[in-house]
Amino acid sequence: MNAPEKIILTTEKDAVRLAxxxxxxxxxxxxxxxxxxxxxxxxxxxxxxxxxxKQRLLDFRI
Incomplete structure (x- = not known):
């Protein structure tokens, strides 16, 4: 990134990748x-x- 003023703009979902x-x-x-x-x-x-x-959860069996 060569621009003098930089920011990072991302979603909550993708922010974890910044770690x-x-x-x-x-x-x-x-x-x-x-x-x-x-x-x-x-x-x-x-x-x-x-x-x-809700129905799928009620029907779920282990």
């Missing part, structure tokens, strides 16, 4: 912005998904 670059990020004093990951159902299908998952 391996921790020392470099600290040394360069890079600001980090982490965006939350959110799942949303469009329309009225959320209850169908919830019911499906």
């Amino acid at each position: 391996m670059h921790r020392e470099q990020i600290i040394a360069q004093q890079l600001p980090i912005f982490i965006l939350p990951v959110e799942v949303k159902f469009i329309g009225s299908n959320a209850h169908l998904f919830d019911n499906y998952i």
Whole structure:
């Protein structure tokens, strides 16, 4: 990255991958912005998904 002003912009999910670059990020004093990951159902299908998952959990046997 050759730009004079750098930032890191990532999602919560991918932020965990930054751990391996921790020392470099600290040394360069890079600001980090982490965006939350959110799942949303469009329309009225959320209850169908919830019911499906609940039923699978109730049916699960070891």
